[in-house]
Amino acid sequence: MPKTAIQASGLVKWFGEGEARTTALKDVALEAQFGEMVYIVGPSGSGKTTLLSVLTGILKPNAGTVLLEGVDIWGLSADQLADFRLAKIGFVFQDYHLFPRLTTAENVAIPLILRDNDWGESIREAEKYLDIVGLKTRAQLYPVKLSGGEQQRVAIARAIVDQPDILIMDEPTASLDGDTGVAILSFVRKNVLNQDRCILVVTHDDRIYEFATRILNMEDGRLKGSEKSSA
Amino acid sequence: MKGILKLAYKLLVNDQAKFSALLLGITFAVFLMMFVTSMFSGVMTHASSTVINIGAPVWVMDPTVETVSNSVGMPDYVLDAVRSMQGVKYAVPLYSGGALVKLADGNYQSVTVIGLDDTSLYGRPDLVEGKIQDIYAENGFIVVRDAEFAKLENPHVGSQFELNDHRGVIVGTARVATSGLYGLPTLYTTYERAIQYIPNPRYTISYVLVEPKSPNDIPRIKQQVEALGYRARTKEEFMKRTEDFFIYKTGGGTNMLIMTLMSFIVGLSISGQTFYTFILENLERFGALKAIGTKSRDLIRMILFQASFTALSGYGLGVGLCVLLIYLAKLRLPSYAAMLTFGNLAIGFGLVVVIAAGSSYAAVRRVLRIEPFDIFRG
Numbered sequence: 001m002p003k004t005a006i007q008a009s010g011l012v013k014w015f016g017e018g019e020a021r022t023t024a025l026k027d028v029a030l031e032a033q034f035g036e037m038v039y040i041v042g043p044s045g046s047g048k049t050t051l052l053s054v055l056t057g058i059l060k061p062n063a064g065t066v067l068l069e070g071v072d073i074w075g076l077s078a079d080q081l082a083d084f085r086l087a088k089i090g091f092v093f094q095d096y097h098l099f100p101r102l103t104t105a106e107n108v109a110i111p112l113i114l115r116d117n118d119w120g121e122s123i124r125e126a127e128k129y130l131d132i133v134g135l136k137t138r139a140q141l142y143p144v145k146l147s148g149g150e151q152q153r154v155a156i157a158r159a160i161v162d163q164p165d166i167l168i169m170d171e172p173t174a175s176l177d178g179d180t181g182v183a184i185l186s187f188v189r190k191n192v193l194n195q196d197r198c199i200l201v202v203t204h205d206d207r208i209y210e211f212a213t214r215i216l217n218m219e220d221g222r223l224k225g226s227e228k229s230s231a
Numbered sequence: 232m233k234g235i236l237k238l239a240y241k242l243l244v245n246d247q248a249k250f251s252a253l254l255l256g257i258t259f260a261v262f263l264m265m266f267v268t269s270m271f272s273g274v275m276t277h278a279s280s281t282v283i284n285i286g287a288p289v290w291v292m293d294p295t296v297e298t299v300s301n302s303v304g305m306p307d308y309v310l311d312a313v314r315s316m317q318g319v320k321y322a323v324p325l326y327s328g329g330a331l332v333k334l335a336d337g338n339y340q341s342v343t344v345i346g347l348d349d350t351s352l353y354g355r356p357d358l359v360e361g362k363i364q365d366i367y368a369e370n371g372f373i374v375v376r377d378a379e380f381a382k383l384e385n386p387h388v389g390s391q392f393e394l395n396d397h398r399g400v401i402v403g404t405a406r407v408a409t410s411g412l413y414g415l416p417t418l419y420t421t422y423e424r425a426i427q428y429i430p431n432p433r434y435t436i437s438y439v440l441v442e443p444k445s446p447n448d449i450p451r452i453k454q455q456v457e458a459l460g461y462r463a464r465t466k467e468e469f470m471k472r473t474e475d476f477f478i479y480k481t482g483g484g485t486n487m488l489i490m491t492l493m494s495f496i497v498g499l500s501i502s503g504q505t506f507y508t509f510i511l512e513n514l515e516r517f518g519a520l521k522a523i524g525t526k527s528r529d530l531i532r533m534i535l536f537q538a539s540f541t542a543l544s545g546y547g548l549g550v551g552l553c554v555l556l557i558y559l560a561k562l563r564l565p566s567y568a569a570m571l572t573f574g575n576l577a578i579g580f581g582l583v584v585v586i587a588a589g590s591s592y593a594a595v596r597r598v599l600r601i602e603p604f605d606i607f608r609g
Contacts, residue, residue: 049604058522058603079526086524093606097519101245102238113234114525122234 260498361403
């Protein structure tokens with residue numbers, strides 16, 4: 001029986017006060033299991049990014065609870081929450097956010113380094129993950145020498161190098177051409193998703209929908225039902 | 232090095248353009264600060280050269296004396312009175328004054344003449360040529376072999392000159408710890424000969440040099456001298472008084488302060504601005520690190536490490552550059568008045584710490600303000 005990775009209910013999040021108040025999340029509930037690759041899709045301004053931030057402990061909701069692997073993350077202190085994110089969640093950002101002055105291997109090793117692992121060992125481990133994403137020969141290059149698709153793979157390697165249980169991908173194909181985007185998500189589905197990992201993808205790129213195990217529609221701050229389930 | 236600090240180090244030094252600009256700014260600022268304060272220290276040391284070279288622990292003088300080179304003559308009874316004071320082991324007179332020497336080629340040269348107590352020769356210099364007892368010989372003078380020595384046409388034992396229509400003969404050459412400030416050669420002779428050869432006002436004792444029975448007697452000696460209407464100052468107090476005169480009454484201190492402040496402001500603005508730009512360029516990545524799970528205090532540690540590393544490297548380079556320049560200058564001008572003291576180093580270090588703190592303050596505030604949510608929003 002699949003275990004629950006993410007369990008959120010009653011999520012409400014608004015910005016501003018009085019007449020300027022905008023409600024980004026309106027009583028959102030979501031559940032995702034390990035082994036699932038869940039897409040949250042919807043138009044710009046529908047609340048996808050806000051939801052992602054609330055689910056990962058980055059943005060505190062005004063109401064509602066978020067349980068990640070059974071832990072109520074908004075009941076944790078700031079330091080505990082930071083430690084939890086570092087240990088359990090991997091992030092692939094829309095713009096990658098790779099450090100241009102660090103080599104590819106050093107960029108990938110960052111989560112390990114942040115967890116006080118030895119520098120040399122972290123780099124060696126990072127090189128293994130670069131091998132997994134097919135960039136072993138690029139380990140000593142700086143990100144500026146890599147193509148967009150390669151940078152995205154580096155970002156993925158960085159996100160999974162510490163073997164997180166939950167992987168968050170924010171608009172992973174926004175900066176890529178169509179073929180590369182499809183190739184990247186195909187790779188993630190085949191090589192990164194497993195029964196001990198849950199992947200949450202925010203996107204509005206319908207060319208990569210085929211790789212989702214489930215797609216949730218977000219509209220005007222509300223999650224609509226599952227559009228597709230292939231888990 | 233801890234991983235997170237090595238990460239900070241690599242982020243800093245791998246951005247070679249910014250790191251170089253930061254280093255250059257701080258190095259230049261430290262160099263200027265150190266150089267200005269070193270010059271001032273050098274000048275101060277040279278200004279107190281007579282006090283240092285004579286080495287007496289207590290100096291009795293007229294209350295109006297502000298620097299050792301501007302003595303005011305005291306009557307002979309002061310010497311007798313000091314000798315009879317409680318706590319005084321012994322006291323001797325010292326003459327210190329200027330004179331004009333006519334050289335063999337007919338040229339005139341200003342000199343400083345030090346007249347030592349005839350009986351004890353207290354405060355005599357180390358001789359490198361000749362015998363000290365020859366100072367008692369007819370017209371005997373000892374010349375100091377320092378950077379100004381050549382102005383007396385490189386005299387040797389037996390060289391003659393004319394001083395106020397009196398014949399002078401060099402009977403020895405000596406070395407001293409510090410040469411004078413005003414670029415004048417120094418001649419040592421006996422007190423009696425000095426006041427005999429050099430035209431003087433009625434009172435001829437420039438200073439009474441006192442050896443106390445013990446350091447504990449100094450306060451009591453001071454009180455007794457003050458009751459007499461004069462002042463007794465320790466060697467250190469006299470040097471400090473000379474220093475204060477140059478700092479507060481000549482504009483030298485103000486100039487040094489202005490130069491040091493300007494160097495500090497230049498350093499702070501260059502490094503502060505460059506460091507802040509460096510942080511701004513990496514702001515989103517710092518935000519990404521926050522999102523990944525880096526604690527704010529770890530980000531602060533990274534920034535402080537980067538600022539401290541740059542500041543300390545710049546400090547080392549700046550001090551090194553200053554030492555090199557002083558060394559090169561002293562090769563050419565042996566009495567070049569610049570000296571690095573622990574005090575200068577401490578002042579420079581303190582200002583560099585302020586530069587590092589100032590540079591990192593704005594950066595830390597900026598990094599702490601960034602929300603990881605902004606990173607998701609792009």
